[in-house]
Amino acid sequence: xxxxxxxILAIESSCDDTAAAVLxxxxxxxxxxxxxxxxxxxxxxxxELASRAHQQNIVPVIDAALRKxxxxxxxxxxxxxxQGPGLMGSLLVGSSFSKxxxxxxxIPLIAVNHMHAHILAHFIDEEGYDKPEFPFLALTISGGxxxxxxxxxxxxxxxxxxxxxxxxxxxxxKSAKILGLPYPGGPLIDxxxxxxxxxxxxxTKPKVPGLDFSFSxxxxxxxxxxQKNKQENPNFVDENLNDICASIQHTIIEILMDKLKLAVKxxxxxxxxxxxxxxxxxxxxxxxxxxxxxxxxxxxxxxxEYTTDNAAMIGIVGYQKYLSSRFETSAVVSKARIQF
Numbered sequence: 001x002x003x004x005x006x007x008i009l010a011i012e013s014s015c016d017d018t019a020a021a022v023l024x025x026x027x028x029x030x031x032x033x034x035x036x037x038x039x040x041x042x043x044x045x046x047x048e049l050a051s052r053a054h055q056q057n058i059v060p061v062i063d064a065a066l067r068k069x070x071x072x073x074x075x076x077x078x079x080x081x082x083q084g085p086g087l088m089g090s091l092l093v094g095s096s097f098s099k100x101x102x103x104x105x106x107i108p109l110i111a112v113n114h115m116h117a118h119i120l121a122h123f124i125d126e127e128g129y130d131k132p133e134f135p136f137l138a139l140t141i142s143g144g145x146x147x148x149x150x151x152x153x154x155x156x157x158x159x160x161x162x163x164x165x166x167x168x169x170x171x172x173x174k175s176a177k178i179l180g181l182p183y184p185g186g187p188l189i190d191x192x193x194x195x196x197x198x199x200x201x202x203x204t205k206p207k208v209p210g211l212d213f214s215f216s217x218x219x220x221x222x223x224x225x226x227q228k229n230k231q232e233n234p235n236f237v238d239e240n241l242n243d244i245c246a247s248i249q250h251t252i253i254e255i256l257m258d259k260l261k262l263a264v265k266x267x268x269x270x271x272x273x274x275x276x277x278x279x280x281x282x283x284x285x286x287x288x289x290x291x292x293x294x295x296x297x298x299x300x301x302x303x304x305e306y307t308t309d310n311a312a313m314i315g316i317v318g319y320q321k322y323l324s325s326r327f328e329t330s331a332v333v334s335k336a337r338i339q340f
Contacts, residue, residue, distance in 0.1 A: 080318025161211025
């Protein structure tokens with residue numbers, strides 16, 4: 001279905017951020033996100049509180065996105081929403097609103113896989129950013145996922161490596177918790193790591209065959225390391241915080257890069273794109289950029305606002321699905337776990 005004036009309203013509500021975006025074809029006109037700070041005091045996302053906050057935020061966020069884009073709801077061509085994966089209560093808020101608005105405006109409804117959106121965010125028309133060519137390898141790293149995906153086309157993707165236990169984002173956040181840092185701790189490890197020595201302390205990297213990852217053993221090793229050193233010196237963490245954070249981050253980056261290098265070797269594909277919330281990590285971004293000269297790769301690093309959960313990435317998938325008429329009826333259901 002070709003239409004030079006396609007306006008997509010995209011809605012993302014998979015976890016604790018309520019987001020809405022308006023796209024004109026593949027260009028973002030607005031991208032609004034309402035964060036839920038209430039979870040910080042609990043050290044993690046509380047699903048029931050998240051779904052209630054989505055109910056409060058969804059109307060004002062969508063209204064703000066339409067106003068910022070200067071688009072009337074009657075101009076909309078289709079509505080795209082996150083079907084999954086995510087927290088069921090949160091997903092239902094977004095899907096229910098999307099179904100209702102689609103029905104009221106009599107326009108197509110498009111369901112989007114959240115993880116596909118992290119990958120295809122690279123195809124948003126953004127000045128100064130190149131788009132990868134098919135096929136390419138995507139490293140999707142977030143609080144809930146760690147995957148290496150072979151991307152053959154917009155709708156042909158194959159997971160060739162994934163975590164066997166914890167995701168890389170969880171490894172960052174749990175490590176931060178062990179150090180006594182507040183939630184979310186991943187960005188704080190990145191912050192302190194910039195001032196530390198990445199080789200001050202050594203942590204054993206897990207031995208996992210093939211392209212799969214494992215981070216649970218690393219978390220345990222960090223826990224025992226901190227407990228042991230605090231017994232000898234109660235001020236150990238405070239006195240060595242920057243070096244500890246730098247060493248943890250260095251180890252995690254090495255784990256990711258080892259698997260990426262193996263994936264390139266096995267597939268012969270040297271185009272690498274990253275996506276997901278953890279791709280905002282400055283150490284990962286720098287290391288991946290350096291790999292262009294070091295290994296002869298072509299790397300694609302998204303704009304910061306398209307790394308964490310946002311609706312623009314849902315919108316770009318919605319646009320591509322609109323072009324090939326991949327629509328849903330109101331019978332479509334949200335899924336906490338969804339087939340990739």
